[in-house]
Amino acid sequence: MRVRISALLPVARGVVALDLRSADGRELPAWTPGAHVDVHLAAGLTRQYSLCGDPGDRSVWRIAVRRQDTGRGGSRHVHERLSVQDVIEVGEPRNHFPLQPAARYVFLAGGIGITPILPMLAAAAAPWELHYAGRDAASMPFLDRLAGDGRVTLYPEDERGRIDLDPLLGRQPPGTLVYCCGPEGMLRAAEESCARRPDVSLRVERFTPAPAAGPVPRDDFEVELAATGRTLAVPAGRSILEVVEDAGVSVLSSCREGTCGTCETTVLAGAVDHRDSLLTPAERAAGDTILLCVSRAAGPRLVLDL
Incomplete structure (x- = not known):
C-alpha cells in the first residue's frame, strides 16, 4: 500500500512519530493492539514498526521510530530523509503479539518498547498496571499520554x-498475563522472573534477535516443497529461505533475522530446529510452523507447505 506522511512529530529525544494516511484517501486496513507493519523505506531497506495509535481510527496509522546511529540504516533514513507529504509503501498489519483475555495484566515497557503496549492499555478489559522504564525521562516516548495515571509507574534509570x-x-495474583517489550536485558529478566511463577503467563516481543541458544548445526538437510514435490538441498551456512528463493519460489520475507514472522511457513512433516525470536514455547513444541529465514531441520528432511 502507498501511504502519505501527514505528520512527523518529535515525541522524545531521538524519537519521532509518523502519522500515515492512505495516499488515495481510502480507509486503511483494520488492525489490533500489538500489530506491526513493514515499512519500505528504500530499495532493500524494509523495517518493522509497531502501530501505536488508535485501532478504531481507520483514517490514520501511527508509528514511532527511535534513531539508532549504530544500526543498519533504517532509523537514520526515517530521521534524515523523510518529510511530511512524502509517499512511502507499507505492508498489511501483522500481529504476533496480540492482546489475549486475562483476569489481570502487567505491562512492562522499555524505551521504544512502549509502542505496541500503548494501544493495549486502552483495549484491556481487565485491571492492569504499566511499568515503563528508560534511560531518562527525556528519552521515553509518549510520557504525556501516561502522566497522572495511577496505574502507571515510571522508571527513568537516572532517577x-x-x-x-x-x-x-x-x-501478582495467579492468572496474571504479563506483556513485555523492550531491550534484551529487560526481556531476559522478565523471562527469568516469570519462570519462577508458573501461574503467571508471559508474552514478549523483540525488536532484535534473541541471543542464539547454541551454535547452528553444520549438517545439510533437504526440504520438499509439497505443491510440486520438488526436493531442495539446504547446505550448512545457507538458510531455507535463500535456497527456496534461488529455486525461483516466491516467499514473502522482510527482516531475515527471525523477528517479524513474514516468512512463517507451515510444516507438513519433519522436526524443526527453531532459531527464531518470535514463536512461543507452545508454538515451537507443536512443530507445525517454521520461520524460513533462520530456523532449520532437526533431522534429515522437512516437508513444507510451499
Whole structure:
C-alpha cells in the first residue's frame, strides 16, 4: 500500500512519530493492539514498526521510530530523509503479539518498547498496571499520554535505577498475563522472573534477535516443497529461505533475522530446529510452523507447505 506522511512529530529525544494516511484517501486496513507493519523505506531497506495509535481510527496509522546511529540504516533514513507529504509503501498489519483475555495484566515497557503496549492499555478489559522504564525521562516516548495515571509507574534509570522484576511479579495474583517489550536485558529478566511463577503467563516481543541458544548445526538437510514435490538441498551456512528463493519460489520475507514472522511457513512433516525470536514455547513444541529465514531441520528432511 502507498501511504502519505501527514505528520512527523518529535515525541522524545531521538524519537519521532509518523502519522500515515492512505495516499488515495481510502480507509486503511483494520488492525489490533500489538500489530506491526513493514515499512519500505528504500530499495532493500524494509523495517518493522509497531502501530501505536488508535485501532478504531481507520483514517490514520501511527508509528514511532527511535534513531539508532549504530544500526543498519533504517532509523537514520526515517530521521534524515523523510518529510511530511512524502509517499512511502507499507505492508498489511501483522500481529504476533496480540492482546489475549486475562483476569489481570502487567505491562512492562522499555524505551521504544512502549509502542505496541500503548494501544493495549486502552483495549484491556481487565485491571492492569504499566511499568515503563528508560534511560531518562527525556528519552521515553509518549510520557504525556501516561502522566497522572495511577496505574502507571515510571522508571527513568537516572532517577530510580532499573526495575526489580522479582518483587513486582512475585506479588501478582495467579492468572496474571504479563506483556513485555523492550531491550534484551529487560526481556531476559522478565523471562527469568516469570519462570519462577508458573501461574503467571508471559508474552514478549523483540525488536532484535534473541541471543542464539547454541551454535547452528553444520549438517545439510533437504526440504520438499509439497505443491510440486520438488526436493531442495539446504547446505550448512545457507538458510531455507535463500535456497527456496534461488529455486525461483516466491516467499514473502522482510527482516531475515527471525523477528517479524513474514516468512512463517507451515510444516507438513519433519522436526524443526527453531532459531527464531518470535514463536512461543507452545508454538515451537507443536512443530507445525517454521520461520524460513533462520530456523532449520532437526533431522534429515522437512516437508513444507510451499
